[in-house]
Amino acid sequence: MNQRRLLDTTDLAILALLYQDARLNNKDIAEQVGLAPSSCLERIKKLQLDNIILGSKLEVNLQTLGGNIQAMISVKLSDHNRATVDRLQKQWLTLAEVLSIYHMGGDIDFFVHVSVADTSHLRDFVFNQITAHSEVSHVETALVYEHSRSNTLPNV
Template identity: 50%
Template sequence: MKKLDDVDLKILTQLFNDADITNKELAQKVSIAPSTCLERVKRMKSAGVIKGSYIDVNYNTIGGNIQAIAAIVLQPYSEQIVDALKNDLLPKAEIISMFHMGGAFDFYIHMSVKDTEHLRRFVFEAITSRDEVTNVETALVFEHSRSPSIPLFNR
């Protein structure tokens, strides 16, 4: 893909702030024709610059009263074990996101559960019960905030 220009970066910024914006509104905000805007968005999607669009859910409103991060150490450590862990855990309703890491922990798992008993059961049943998991440290999330701006390195 060609290098992103200022118009592409403006489009990304607008979509980052509101993924539900219509193409017509997006084109108006970045001062280009709707057809041009649509083609640029399609190009960035096909090139993998835009990987998807997501909504920001208030988990408390759907029963996820507690958020937690589990830091996990795997042993043995291999690509097959890493992939199996991701493939097994990501589909679970409690999982918000997973981070495969370098450093002291191999994974950080961000999850949402209804209460402390649900958290305890989930950690025991889905994580510590796995033979390859040798250490788990779980911490409660008091607040999660998302940056309102997109890091633009092409400027």
């Protein structure tokens, strides 16, 4: 059974700092939360061991790499069995254009967030990688004008 670990205010403060900037070093975190560096490091290791901290990600300016257009591709499937969903998601995640995939409930089965060089690249990607699958029954593409991410730890 997956039991939720109760986090105290110090754990939450550590998480909030790392969520805001995962590059912070242990000494700076310890100072900001009022712990000795060794105690802070032990808490961070425990948060990792308990799968509360799953890793950290690098944010890249995609335009410097030629990703001039981002889009969200909504995908409806005609076949909703688990094997199909898992296979498509796994396959699409290997594609260089794919930034993330959201498996959805409701009318849309997937949102596929992509970065491409230009509109021709986007069109070819949709035709060759998305609609080429017989299980895909409908696709709509929306351009992303701007993407922002909160750096505040959610209060759930």
